[in-house]
Amino acid sequence: MSTTIPPAERLLDLVIALVNTPHRMTKAQIQRSVAGYDDAPSVEAFERMFERDKDALRELGIPIETVTDAAHGDDVGYRVDLDAYALPPIELTPAQHGVLSLAARFWQDHSLARDASRALTKLSAVTSGPGSEESVAALAPRARAGGDAFLPLLDAIQHAQAVTFCYRAASTGEERLRTVEPWRLVASRGGWYLVGRDRDRAEARAFRLTRMTSAPTAIGPSRAFDVPAELDARALIDTQHGGAERIAVLAVTPERAGALRARAVTATGESGADEQHLAAIATATGRDLLRVPYRAATRMAEELSGYGDAALVLAPTELRSAVLQRLNAAARLSALDGGTPMEASDG
């Protein structure tokens, strides 16, 4: 009884045979001459084996080309052109190799772990020497990948294709369908965020992956949008999901906005010239000066715009403009409702 050739060795022999064939090899030639195929018990068994191996190689980035030959009619031949699937000439330093090893381990049990580890193996072939992880190992992150949402989002980012998913808003707890042009996945403070353009809101948003309540589904064509060149994803996440605590200085109409008043804090430290100036503004307009702490500017702006002109933002400037933008947008919308359509759709 002949010893069976392990699949890895059969695949290797197939690649070597198809790389070195002067023109092409037919299935019959492969079955007859390539080690590992000759012990297939039947033609059908060989066919299954060969198809499976072709798929495996394609998945590894080594597509087997089909070569038809006019002289042989329907007779199909195969070959592999490794040069066409070779890495461009690069050489990675040991330190870079170390970083890549660390990155590959990032996925752990995730379905991308195998892809990452194979990528690393491929790139190991072009390092100048074994990598040292020491330069970054102490800081090895072990962020949990973002569950089932991760892979579809990566694919969609790769293809610049829009996605839809159900999302539970942090501010209201309300679940809604969102349509987003995905730009980038960002790990921040132990969680993953999708940063992209929310089509319905027509602005850049950050979505926490753990708040997605359905798996993202790609919709529409590929290459549907461009990612902005200047994108500060971290700032966006901090603004919308909370970074360091900041204080909103508000001038509030007496006896209004009780929820804000309940959260207000007293001024700490010495009151500088700015403070006195702000207090003077509030007094001059007959309003109360409130200091309300917040973390996520977007959520705070949403809340404040709900009070309309009962709550004016004196500082900080970013929060002030965020509220004004919302109020202006609302004003334009109500103008549209009552007036003539600004953009007539051609019918």
Place this chain on the structure above:
Amino acid sequence: MAERAPDRLVRLLGIVAFLNRHESVPVAELATTFGVPARQILEDIDTLWVSGTPGYQHSDLIDFDADAHDRGVVRLTESRGLTRPLRLGTREGVALIAALRALRDLLGSTLPAEQAAVVDSTLEASPPRWATRRAPSTSTSPPTGAPTC
């Protein structure tokens, strides 16, 4: 868990490509580079040594310097055309790049400048040149009717 055949194949091809660029490499260094035990490298070399083009006579096979091998050093003398390092597949590239970005984002400002520079240079050296360019996706089927929450 037994290693899957495709994963092993990628390493076998990687080892040959690596050895093509390096004259003589100790087994231990290959083991570190490819992140497997030295025993596995020796098994891989044994496999490569008996692989080749149909016919499988001595001149058809991948060959190594036997004297060097006895000293625990690997020197490739015949590669049978497997000289080129393989490009990354789309998913492979994406997986690695996303992890690199995450590394940089997570570590961010806590990284000493020197280490941050290494991560940045790795990211810059990377995509999209590493990965296979793939034809525009035609696979994703458009959902019929928008899902509701």
